[in-house]
Amino acid sequence: MAELTQEEVRHIAFLARIGVSDEDVARYQKDLSSVLAYFEELNTVDTDGVEPIGHITGMTNVLREDVAHDADEDTKKRIMDNVPQTRDGYIQVKSIF
Amino acid sequence: MIKELHNKIQNGEVTAVQLAEQYLGMIEQKDGPEGLNAFLTVTREEALAAAAAVDAKVTNGEEIDLLAGIPYGVKDAICTKGVRTTSASKILDNYIAPYDATVIEKLNAVGAVSLGKTNMDEFAMGASTENSAYGRTKHPLDPARVPGGSSGGSAAAVAAGEVVWALGSDTGGSIRQPAAFCGCVGLKPTYGRVSRHGLIAMASSLDQIGPLTQTVEDAAIVLSRISGQDPLDATSAHSSGKPYEHYLTGDVTGKKIGVLPQEMYKNLDPRIAEHITRAAEVLQEQGAVLQEIELPHLRYALSVYYIIMPSEVSSNMARFDGIRYGMTADDGADNAPGEGIHERYQDTRRIFLGEEVKRRVMLGTYGLSAGYYDQYYNKAQKVRRLIHQDFAAAFKKVDTILMPTTPEVAFKAGAKTDDPLTMYLSDIFTVAINLAGVPALSLPVGTVQEDGVALPVGGQLIGKWFDEEGLLNIADVLERSCAETH
Numbered sequence: 001m002a003e004l005t006q007e008e009v010r011h012i013a014f015l016a017r018i019g020v021s022d023e024d025v026a027r028y029q030k031d032l033s034s035v036l037a038y039f040e041e042l043n044t045v046d047t048d049g050v051e052p053i054g055h056i057t058g059m060t061n062v063l064r065e066d067v068a069h070d071a072d073e074d075t076k077k078r079i080m081d082n083v084p085q086t087r088d089g090y091i092q093v094k095s096i097f
Numbered sequence: 098m099i100k101e102l103h104n105k106i107q108n109g110e111v112t113a114v115q116l117a118e119q120y121l122g123m124i125e126q127k128d129g130p131e132g133l134n135a136f137l138t139v140t141r142e143e144a145l146a147a148a149a150a151v152d153a154k155v156t157n158g159e160e161i162d163l164l165a166g167i168p169y170g171v172k173d174a175i176c177t178k179g180v181r182t183t184s185a186s187k188i189l190d191n192y193i194a195p196y197d198a199t200v201i202e203k204l205n206a207v208g209a210v211s212l213g214k215t216n217m218d219e220f221a222m223g224a225s226t227e228n229s230a231y232g233r234t235k236h237p238l239d240p241a242r243v244p245g246g247s248s249g250g251s252a253a254a255v256a257a258g259e260v261v262w263a264l265g266s267d268t269g270g271s272i273r274q275p276a277a278f279c280g281c282v283g284l285k286p287t288y289g290r291v292s293r294h295g296l297i298a299m300a301s302s303l304d305q306i307g308p309l310t311q312t313v314e315d316a317a318i319v320l321s322r323i324s325g326q327d328p329l330d331a332t333s334a335h336s337s338g339k340p341y342e343h344y345l346t347g348d349v350t351g352k353k354i355g356v357l358p359q360e361m362y363k364n365l366d367p368r369i370a371e372h373i374t375r376a377a378e379v380l381q382e383q384g385a386v387l388q389e390i391e392l393p394h395l396r397y398a399l400s401v402y403y404i405i406m407p408s409e410v411s412s413n414m415a416r417f418d419g420i421r422y423g424m425t426a427d428d429g430a431d432n433a434p435g436e437g438i439h440e441r442y443q444d445t446r447r448i449f450l451g452e453e454v455k456r457r458v459m460l461g462t463y464g465l466s467a468g469y470y471d472q473y474y475n476k477a478q479k480v481r482r483l484i485h486q487d488f489a490a491a492f493k494k495v496d497t498i499l500m501p502t503t504p505e506v507a508f509k510a511g512a513k514t515d516d517p518l519t520m521y522l523s524d525i526f527t528v529a530i531n532l533a534g535v536p537a538l539s540l541p542v543g544t545v546q547e548d549g550v551a552l553p554v555g556g557q558l559i560g561k562w563f564d565e566e567g568l569l570n571i572a573d574v575l576e577r578s579c580a581e582t583h
Contacts (some may be wrong), residue, residue: 009459015417016411016462018455019447027102028459031517036459038518039400039473045480053477053485055332062159062331077178077192082422086109088490093420093492094438 003033099167100316101508106155106166113148113155115573117210134234135254138174139213144168151208163318163342165208170254172264173214173493174221175294175306177201181256181535184297185229186219188423188449192325197500199330200297200306200323207322210261216250220450221271221299221426222410223247224523227514228453236508237279239550242507245275251309252279257366262310267352268294268303270502270527271538276309277555280541282576283309284316287563288534289334292319292327300409303402303531313540313573314530317341320565332565345573350384352571355495358389364525366481366505372543372554373501374469379578380571388495397480400530403521404464404477414454419445419484456517460543481532488533492561497571501526502539502555506546506547526557537561538572540577 009028013020020028071079085092105111121141127137151166171177174184176203178192180466183189197205204211218228226234234249236242238255244253248265252275255263263271267285276283284307291306298304308319321340327333357379362370381387419441420426426444446455464473490496504525513520530537542556556575560568 004463008463012463012466014465016455016458017442017446018450018458019267019416019440025338028456031456032460032463034516034518035403035521036463039404041406042397042476042480043401045394045397045483046560047476047479049482050479050482052475053482056335056485057287059289059332059334063330064328074234075195082192082195083429084419084423084425086196091421094436094441097436 004029098189098311099163099318102167107161113151113210114145116166117148117168119210122259124367127257128259130232133253133257134232135216135250135259136185137214137216137231138147140180140211142214144210147210148465162207164322166210166447168210168212169260170213170215170260171211172248172265174250174266174297175264176216184220185217187230187233191382191495192423197358199292199327205324208209212468215254215263218247219454221266221268222453222457224274224520226250227510228451230451232406235508241509243510247271248309249275251282252276255281255309255311255422256278262304262308262315265546266304266306267308269298269406269531270524272307272309273527273537273557275501276539277421278507279313280553281309282313282316282321282540284538286320286565287536289332290324292330292333294327294329300406302409303406313569313576314342314345317345317569320411329513341569344570347568347574349380349571349574352385353388353495354380354387355491355498356384356387357500359396364504365501368545369554375554375577376542377499380575383574383578390495392491394480394483395529396534397486398526401532402482402528405463406472407457408464408474411458412456418442424449430513484529485533485545488535496567498556498559502557506545506552506554534567536565538568540572540576
């Protein structure tokens with residue numbers, strides 16, 4: 001297949017939310033294209049009528065009751081201690097608009 | 098090894114605190130950034146407290162578990178409550194896990210003594226531990242070489258005697274390949290055998306936690322204590338509860354061992370091929386029957402793996418957003434012009450994720466994106482079914498399959514870092530096992546000389562789904578017979 005274009009690489013980086021420099025774009029273009037070329041061997045495998053596999057050990061749906069459990073105060077503190085920015089006990093984020 | 102130490106603790110020949118001090122002393126002597134660099138965090142105080150609790154039980158005349166008081170290491174991809182858990186990534190540089198993984202809860206309950214967290218490739222992405230954001234781990238026999246990866250810290254720590262055993266995780270060979278390089282035993286259990294709750298996810302349909310140990314019996318002992326169904330991991334499976342070490346009968350008479358046709362070995366170090374052939378003969382001498390098997394789709398496993406794995410990686414890595422935990426690229430300015438949440442995500446991930454992680458996220462994002470899903474992910478899931486069917490057909494004929502763990506012995510640091518594809522090719526014999534979900538174990542079957550050092554060769558035994566009993570029994574016999582012939 002043809003090499004990825006720089007626009008495609010930038011688009012993927014945007015979808016993946018990874019900031020990229022011009023140098024990064026050139027490097028990803030080369031690295032990703034060589035790996036994608038390697039995948040071409042799969043086109044030689046006949047998969048007509050083969051279902052994509054789901055769960056590998058054949059397990060089917062595992063259900064549980066949909067009940068919320070409160071965590072103890074220590075656990076809540078340990079979770080909130082990991083949050084980079086909080087305000088009044090809430091997680092603070094940048095404006096999304 | 099574990100049984101021996103257990104007896105000493107139970108009989109009062111040695112205390113658990115003395116044992117912990119002895120191994121902590123080995124870490125102090127051999128580890129650190131200038132040394133092996135197998136450990137990222139050493140939890141000395143917690144270890145000594147856990148050991149003292151075991152000693153109190155012994156003093157009280159209580160029976161203790163086989164793992165009680167035995168020092169072990171934990172791959173840093175596994176969450177440990179109140180202890181820094183980085184997965185060897187800068188993005189989790191300041192992360193203190195708020196809870197214990199299920200495996201850690203189980204090990205705490207039996208009194209196992211963790212000495213700390215071991216080094217790895219960042220988020221388990223790599224085959225050499227060179228992708229750690231905290232410096233590479235060195236091979237215990239030759240510091241110029243790699244210990245394998247991604248559980249390279251765990252393998253090096255076990256091989257160097259810094260711990261008796263260690264936990265690793267295996268997505269495409271990350272327990273078995275470093276075990277092979279360092280000369281330990283590494284077991285990847287059947288998918289679902291061990292709960293993944295608290296394992297920082299890499300590729301969820303492939304990941305599995307397992308032990309790296311010095312003997313097959315030790316692997317059985319650890320597996321008995323970490324396996325079982327867990328409501329916190331819906332993919333975890335029920336187990337019988339009978340300890341795996343009770344299945345080591347020493348008898349493989351009539352067991353059928355599947356071996357690959359010789360042409361499958363054409364890209365293999367011929368010295369490794371020789372050791373694998375010899376291991377098969379050793380099992381035959383013990384009464385097992387060799388049978389050639391076909392795994393026609395094995396040659397496509399690497400392509401399938403390098404599509405499915407990055408796809409799942411790209412999804413799992415989405416949680417590192419710089420908002421809920423971990424590092425964030427915050428400039429302090431609140432909503433400066435042009436600085437919205439997208440910029441925050443992009444900056445955080447650009448700065449704090451390593452190169453290989455970003456490369457795989459990019460690859461997976463591409464493979465799942467509109468217009469390419471059928472060509473890559475869907476196609477790969479179809480071929481994955483064919484690989485699964487190959488193993489199912491083979492296991493109708495044989496009890497276990499023997500093949501190499503790796504195509505070469507421990508390579509030199511820097512030898513494969515320039516081209517991602519050559520590093521990926523190291524996984525050729527290991528990835529198919531994760532794609533099929535079967536259990537597999539690597540054990541030392543010999544050595545080859547490189548630069549005057551005898552480097553270990555790993556033999557890989559593959560078992561039927563949820564038949565760790567049969568797999569461990571055959572591995573135990575092979576291990577004992579190899580020890581006799583050397």
